[in-house]
Amino acid sequence: MSKKIGVYICRCGCNISDYVDVEKVRASAEKEADVVLAKTMVFACADSSQKEIINDIQNGVINSFVIASCSPKLHLPTFQAVAERAGLNKYEYVHANIREQASWAHSDDKEGATAKAVQLVRAAIAKVRFATAIEPIEIQTQQAVLVIGAGVAGMKAATSLAKMGVKVYLIEKEHFIGGRVAQWDVLCLTEETGKDLVTRFYNDVVMDKDITLFTGAELIESSGSKGNFKVKIKITPRYIKDFCEKEKMRRAIEVCPVEVIDDFNFSITKRKAIYHNFPSQYPLVAVIDMKNCTRCGKCEKECDKIDFSQKEKIIEIDVGSILVATGFDPYTPRKGEFGYEEYDNVITLPQFKRLVAINDKELKWNGRQVKTIAYIYCVGSRQLEGENKYCSRYCCSTTICAAIKAGEKFHDLSHFHFTRGIRTYGKQEMFFYEASKQGQVFLQSFEDEPPRVMRKNDRTIVCINDILTNRREIEVDADLVVLVTGMVPRSHGRISEILKLPRGRDRFFNEIHMKLRPVETVIDGVTIAGACQGPQNVVEAINSALSAAIKSYSFVSRDTLQVEPIVAEIDAGLCTWCGACAKACPFDAVTQINLEGKEIASVNMTVCKGCGMCLPVCPVNAIQLKTFSDDEVEKMIGVLAQEL
Amino acid sequence: MSSPDLKFGKKLVKYGAVDFNACYNCGTCTAVCALSNEEESFPREMVRFSVLGLSEDVKGSLKPWLCYYCGECSTHCPQLAQPGELMMSLRRYLISCYDWTGLSGLLYRNLSAYIAAFLFIAIGIFGLFFSGIWNQAEWMHYGHLFEIMAIASVFTVILLPNIIRMWYATVWKQTKKLHIKTYFLSLPELFIHMFTQKRTLSCNDEMSNKIWWFEHFIVVIGYMGLLFTTVVLDWFAATNILIIVLGYFLSAVVFIVSFHFIFNRMRKKTEKSSFSHPSDWFFVIWLLLMGLSACAVRLLIDLGLLSAYFWLYLLHLTILVQWALVIVPFGKWTHFLYRSFAMYFDKIVKDTANTAVRTV
Known part of the structure; x- marks a missing residue:
């Protein structure tokens, strides 16, 4: 069937037509071989324009088309849908970006912008000549999800998934559930303690027959891709039998x-x-x-239930999606950082919270009664020098909360907060108000002039040039110095390696887009929730867990999953297996197989992202990327390189 | 190097401060204050000193006196930290700091002490009367004599040393210099502010502020005039019709305006009147009672009924003695002196600093 190409050039209101002479572009496109139709449109994405294109296709005028408009990031799916509605395959349409790449980029040079638009459109026409119908790849999905980490985020995600009718395997590295929240006696914004909350969540988990919980369990291997992962889990025994008195x-x-x-x-x-x-x-x-x-x-x-004969087990399970909720570690200060490990009464915020939780009548540290507490904020967060540039977000609120609750439990405490500006965002602002009103003192310094901790006559003194008091040097004789330590990524063992999860600059797991795709990772089928993706408080962690549960569900909700067919293809005849492609692949999609006695590379189509990393490393040029074959790309370059 | 003292804030509460700890240092109060400027910025700085308990800085500062309590700061405070009322409380605190006897502080902090002092005076006078040592004419004579004595002694024994203490804390300790010429040239400030309180008019342009200033102005003039009429012109013994009418007029001014002040404090419509410390109530109520009872006593004299209603004179005398021995030396009355001296001292401090700059 011969190509009958339609070219639609969008004015984008006047976003494109103000700088690009769209008529000229249209005239040049019209002259190209196989082009049977070239039109300009005020808005190609408008309903009426879409209908016009559909009519052209359905009337048999064209059988493939080029849209020259804005970035494909914005409207590629729109026009793919147009193609499908008209009965074409969505890969029989090619997009040329003449807004971001021509009119906007060259608004100072109208002629140049027009010339570039002409070339971009011609290159797109060159590509569309190769266009053929391609069908998406189908995967048989496993109707189960693996949730890693039984903290609040993991447990909430697990119960949420189970409610949607999915089998859930919830694994926890520790032998007890609850993660960090189990360690918190006091939670902001609720009277419920951390213990209460994890107990409630645990009850939901064990009551649900669709959730299988493994404690002492660690992920050690994962293969496969979205819809169908095979994972291996190592389970360490408790060495104690169940039902012990x-x-x-x-x-x-x-x-x-x-x-x-x-x-x-x-x-x-x-x-x-x-x-x-x-x-x-x-x-x-x-x-x-x-x-x-x-x-x-x-x-x-x-105790007769103790059983040293219990052995480590490794189990294998198949799941359609993996939800990672491995949480955070509190930052550990360096020795000497604000007197940490140098002076015996300098402790961290988590230690302080435990201290308040385990003391009953009097607040005592090292046998001495505590009356005056100095809190030094932003330790290990918002570092001027050092790796942790980020704000840990939870510490201001949790410290103020802890101080208020400590004041309720033990009387006559004096609190001095050495801050770099309080960030008790949202409803947590009320705690700041409450604490201030109670007479807790907030002092503030800039990052280049942090508070100083020193010893004077066996007393620990915290000193600051308070910018709220004309930079006056204020010193506080403190019984206890609490370093308000932020969050750092948990030392996860090997999870990020096993799942190939990328980390951000902050070294937490990275989502695809903070706002638009906040719980998905570049590894299809793997979602993240809670503080493993960045500092979050309990409320935020649970929100992201519910969100990640829905996303994970979307991978297992149907029996089959469709995947973009733009993947690398191996020419079995040319391939001689050297392994270079497997090394270059960032997604582990290439494996070695034996095809009728010949060792060749094979691409797992469900894992391949079509990034093209393997193409240039192949010494025999045995790999082609679908819709980006050498022929296509060379033709496009040829057109672009042509002098007009 | 300063150390915070959290007890100071608790102490200020007894002087009437409310919720100033809620301050989060946004500085809105200072920005909206019409009297605050770059050189002398308040009230935020004073709030901060109070939160941290830097009492030495408070004692050495004249800023609390530079505020005339228009209440804009309290209206605009996002934290409802009542900076205006804090400034008011700091003035009460400063009055007690300046007072060498320490009685001001005692009376400010304890309502019961106030009531005890008043009761003690009342019982003393009525007790003395019933013991019958003096007849009515003698009572009238000694009553007038008491007024003269009280004014002289309260001023020399209490108020003068207190003003010197105020000078020491706010001028001498801050400048450590003595330019006699500056002291002399700044003198007009003292009298202008003492008799006009014109700074109030800079607070804001609202009519209510102007009315308030006017009322305060005439009550000061009325009070001073009444004092002059009763003490120097001996109103109660006067026969000159002019003096008698003047006395009626002035006492009427005093009780009518002070009645309006009381009314305002009860309505709590403005920031300035929404918080009233016991000392504020005593001040306005006793002012009212004084004007009213003086007026009534003179009326009885004119009607020839005084001997029949002599208890009314005793009541007037009791009010007068309470006023002269408690409210004047140790109570709110002193703001009349400290405010005007503060303006005077402030000018001295500024001019001394300027002279120093010039000589350098």
Whole structure:
């Protein structure tokens, strides 16, 4: 069938036609071979224009077409839909961008802009001559989702997915659920404690028969692509059988002679080698930390459920999508940063929050009563020098909240906040108001003049040139100095490597677009939620979890998934397998296969993104990218390079 | 190097300060204040000093006196931190700082002390009367004598030393220089502000402000005139018709205007009248009672009924003594002196600084 090409040139109101002589472009396009029709339009995207194009196609005037208008980012899908509605294949249409690339870029040179537009349109015509109908790739989907991380975001995402009728595998690296929120006694904006919240979420998870929860479980391998991932999970046993009596468990913990630093309390306390973080934390069975256990056997005498014969397991599951909610780590200050690890009464915000939670009647640190507390803000965040340029967003609010709640629990505390400007955004502003009104003092400095922590006569002094008091040097004799540490990405183990998740400049996982595609990653089928993608508070983490759940659901909601067919193709005849393409592929889409006795490369069409990285590295030119074949691109370059 | 003192803010609350801790230092108050300028910027700075408890800075500052409480700052404060009322409270605090006896502070902080002092005086006078040591004529005579004595002694023993203390804290400690010429040349400031309070008119252009200024102006003149008429011209014993009529007129001015002030404080329609410390109530109520009772006593004299209603004279005397021994030396009355001296001292501080710059 011979090509009958239609060319539609958009004026974009006057966005294009003010600088590009569209008539000239039309006249030049008309002269091209195979072009049977060339029109200008005021707005090609307008309903009436779309109908006109459809009519031209349905009346058999044209069987492929070029739109010369704005960026394809804006309207490619619009005109692809036009093609499909008219009964054409969407790949039988080619787009030329003469707004961003001609009229806007060269508004100072109308002739040049017109000449460039002419060339761009001719190049598009050269490409459309090759256009053929291509069908999208179909994938059989697994109706299950893997959720990594059983913190608030992970648990909320899991229950949300299960409600939509999807099987969910929820894995947690630790032996107890709840993540960071389980460690918080006080939460802003709610009277519910962190413990209460994770317990509530856990109940929702275990009540749902479609969710399978694995604790002590880590992702160790993943293959496949959206709709159909095969993942391997390593499960570390608890070394204690289920249904253990509470009293026996308590005694077993009591007799354990090993004491190690308790990470749950951010190392301000010790725990045993057999432990639970707090008695009511789920799952209720304690766990034996085999790294520190000496196998002395004392606990076995107290509790018959202890079972050292349990073995590590590796399980394989198939899922259609993976939702990553691995959370954050609090920033650990350097030794000497604001006196950290130098003076014994300098601690971090998470430690302070645990300290307030575990103290009952009096607030004591190192056996001494605490009356005056100095909070130093933006430690490890908004760094002038250093990696963490970002604001951790939650710290201002959580510190002020913690200070208010500490004041309610222990009386006569004096709070001094050494800030760089308070950012209690949204409803959290009320806490700032409340704290100020109570007489908590807020001092402020610029980033180049941070507060100083020093020792004077065995007392810890925090000193600041307060910009709210004419840069006056104000010093506070503090019983406890709390470094308000921000969030850093969790040391995830190998998750980002295994899933090939890219990280942003802040080293958190990167979404595709902060506003438009906030929970999707460049790896199709993998979504992210919660603080693993950047500092978030509980509310924001849950919102993003619900959003990610919906996105993950979209990958598994139907039996099959369609994928863009613009992928690399291997010419089996030419390929001699050297592996260069596999190395160049950023998505691990190329694998080595044996085809009738010959080793060749094979592209996993569902993983390939059509980026074209493999094409130039092939020494025998055995790879072609669909719709961007050498012939097409060379012809386009040929046209563009032609002198007019 | 300064250390914050959170007790200071708690103390200020007793002087009438409300919610100033809510301040988040946006500076709106300072921006909207018509009297604040780049050289002397307030009230935010004073709010900040109060939050941090930098009491030495407050004591050495004249800024609280430069504010005439139009209330614009409180109206516009986004945090409802009532900067205007804080400035008012700082003035009360400063009055107690200047007072060497410490009684001002005691009375400001404790309503019960105020009431006890008033009761003590009332019981003293009526007790003395019922003991019968003096007859009515003697009471009238000694009453007049008391007025003269009280004015002289309160001024020399209490107020003069206090003004010197104020000078020491706000001028000497700040400048450490003594240019006699400057002191002399700045003198007009003292009297202009003492008798006109013209600075009030710069607060804003609103009619209510002008009316308020006018009322305050005539009550000051009326009060001074009444004082002169009763003490120097001996109104109660006067026979000259002019003096008698003048006395009626002035006492009427005093009680009518002070009645309006009380009415305003009860309505709480303006920022200035929305918060009233007990000392404010005592001041306006006693002013009213004084004018009213003086007027009534003279009326009884003119009607020849005084001996029949002598208790009314005793009531008037009680009010007078309470006024002269409590409100004048230790209460709100002193703002009359400190405000005008503050303007005077402020000019001295500025001129001294300017002279220093010139000599350098």
